[in-house]
Amino acid sequence: MATEAIASAQLPTGGLAGQRDEFTAALERILASQAFSRSGRLTAFLRHVCVSALDGQEKQLSEQRIGTAVFGRPDHYNPSDDTIVRSTARLLRQRLDQYYDNEGRTEAFRIAIPRGAYVPVFVPVPAPHAADDPATSFPSAAMPPPATGPAPAAMPIAAHAAAVETSRWQRWCRAALAPAVMLLVLAAMTGLWWQARDDAAHGPAQEASARFWSTMLPADRDTTLIVSDNGLVMYQGDTRREVPLADYIANRPGAADTPALEVERYNARRYTGMSSVTLAAELGKLASAAPQRYHVRFSRDVKLADLKHDNTILVGVEQSNPWWALYRNQFNFHIDWDSETGDFLILNDQPRNGERARYPFSARDPARRGYALIGFKRNLSGDGHTLLIGGTTSAGTDAAIEFMMNPAQLAPLIRQAQRADGSIGNFEVLLQCVLQANGSTDIAVLGTRVAPR
Numbered sequence: 001m002a003t004e005a006i007a008s009a010q011l012p013t014g015g016l017a018g019q020r021d022e023f024t025a026a027l028e029r030i031l032a033s034q035a036f037s038r039s040g041r042l043t044a045f046l047r048h049v050c051v052s053a054l055d056g057q058e059k060q061l062s063e064q065r066i067g068t069a070v071f072g073r074p075d076h077y078n079p080s081d082d083t084i085v086r087s088t089a090r091l092l093r094q095r096l097d098q099y100y101d102n103e104g105r106t107e108a109f110r111i112a113i114p115r116g117a118y119v120p121v122f123v124p125v126p127a128p129h130a131a132d133d134p135a136t137s138f139p140s141a142a143m144p145p146p147a148t149g150p151a152p153a154a155m156p157i158a159a160h161a162a163a164v165e166t167s168r169w170q171r172w173c174r175a176a177l178a179p180a181v182m183l184l185v186l187a188a189m190t191g192l193w194w195q196a197r198d199d200a201a202h203g204p205a206q207e208a209s210a211r212f213w214s215t216m217l218p219a220d221r222d223t224t225l226i227v228s229d230n231g232l233v234m235y236q237g238d239t240r241r242e243v244p245l246a247d248y249i250a251n252r253p254g255a256a257d258t259p260a261l262e263v264e265r266y267n268a269r270r271y272t273g274m275s276s277v278t279l280a281a282e283l284g285k286l287a288s289a290a291p292q293r294y295h296v297r298f299s300r301d302v303k304l305a306d307l308k309h310d311n312t313i314l315v316g317v318e319q320s321n322p323w324w325a326l327y328r329n330q331f332n333f334h335i336d337w338d339s340e341t342g343d344f345l346i347l348n349d350q351p352r353n354g355e356r357a358r359y360p361f362s363a364r365d366p367a368r369r370g371y372a373l374i375g376f377k378r379n380l381s382g383d384g385h386t387l388l389i390g391g392t393t394s395a396g397t398d399a400a401i402e403f404m405m406n407p408a409q410l411a412p413l414i415r416q417a418q419r420a421d422g423s424i425g426n427f428e429v430l431l432q433c434v435l436q437a438n439g440s441t442d443i444a445v446l447g448t449r450v451a452p453r
Helices: 003-007 020-032 040-054 063-071 084-101 157-216 230-239 245-249 260-268 274-286 322-330 394-405 407-417
Strands: 109-112 121-124 223-227 294-298 311-315 333-337 344-348 358-361 369-378 385-391 427-435 441-450
Touching (some): 020 040, 020 109, 020 121, 040 063, 084 109, 084 394, 157 385, 223 274, 230 260, 274 294, 274 311, 322 369, 333 369, 344 369, 358 369, 369 394, 385 394, 394 407, 394 427, 394 441, 407 427, 407 441
Parallel strands (some): 223 311, 311 385
Antiparallel strands (some): 333 344, 344 358, 369 385, 369 427
16 A cells, blocks of 8 residues: 555544554664665654654644754755755655565554655554355355254244245345445456556556666766755855856856955855755665766866766756756756846747747745756767756755656656667756645656657
8 A cells, every 4th residue: 555545544543642552663663674774864754753743743743843853954944945854755755665565564554654744644554355255244045955853833923924024135135235246346356457557557667767777877887976066056146156167167166356255165165955965865776786886976076077988967957066067058958047136047949839938937936836957968978878957946956856766757758768779869858846835846847858869
């Protein structure tokens, strides 16, 4: 049973407090499992929300307060800009499903975090129903065997009438219940058919996704994840000056009139975003073919030669990862930052039907829209690949990562880009993401470009 199904179930009588011992034991088994024991962030998140619920502190389980209590964010931080709680909750739900599909498949109860909320639920797993005993489910229509003893005394008229009425009632019950039983059987068969269809569709999607990630994380080539430079974002915001790639490579962020203090702050702020951390962890699990050939590096520490022959994955747009500039000419879509206003403008060089040439973005947009861009290109030497993932906000980057990690969303694009020899051609995808009031993000594809086969 998936998390969504668990979320719609009702708690047993008494809630978590009434199930404290069972709940605590189940929680400890989860935290000690292979799926969770190596992930301090997911463990801390799950333990915090579960203990808070046990203590009757459900009202404290808001996104703001979890960010402060679990991840050390300041009291005034803005969850719309820093989506660590939402992204961690998404990973937590996936990891719980993984646990209950494997190590926890025999558990009698399940702990789940419903979407749009952070209060855990604890519900029993429905046991499979035993087949009904035909001897007890419905009265048998067969006649009883003839009696071998003395004939019974004649039945009184009243008793006979009662027996006749009972027999009529039994026949009515059989006639009324039989269609219901048939409907249940049909419903079960329909559910199995849909499940089989979903499983059949799920397999090819997984294969297409695995094909892409084996291309990015092969056993015979190094792959480097280059995480965003959020210290650079802060510096550019403070100075209202965009740092071009040439100055970034030379470590000359400041102009002649830039205060020395600002440059010192920039040098000290070696920060990256939680989107980078999330992606680094997910890729670490995918790099099973040759984990020793998977590397993570800070954008500021990368040299031009590092991008020539290795496979590379760049996180962040050009504002937070200037190495994007090397690939600009290969893109149809662009996310450009205005250093004066702090807003973004998404450009579409060659709009198609239904597309716009420009998509403005402002952090002050009341609709809370954001944009993200994904690009799969050849590396600088043409003998490898570069994957570029970035958004106008951290929520946008998270949406792009979620798109790439979801086989159902990624697979159609990979099939479209696959060539006759099985290789994957260049592609790019422009996404729009809208942050909902419940903390979830709606993702829509605004445009795709796939290189001709």
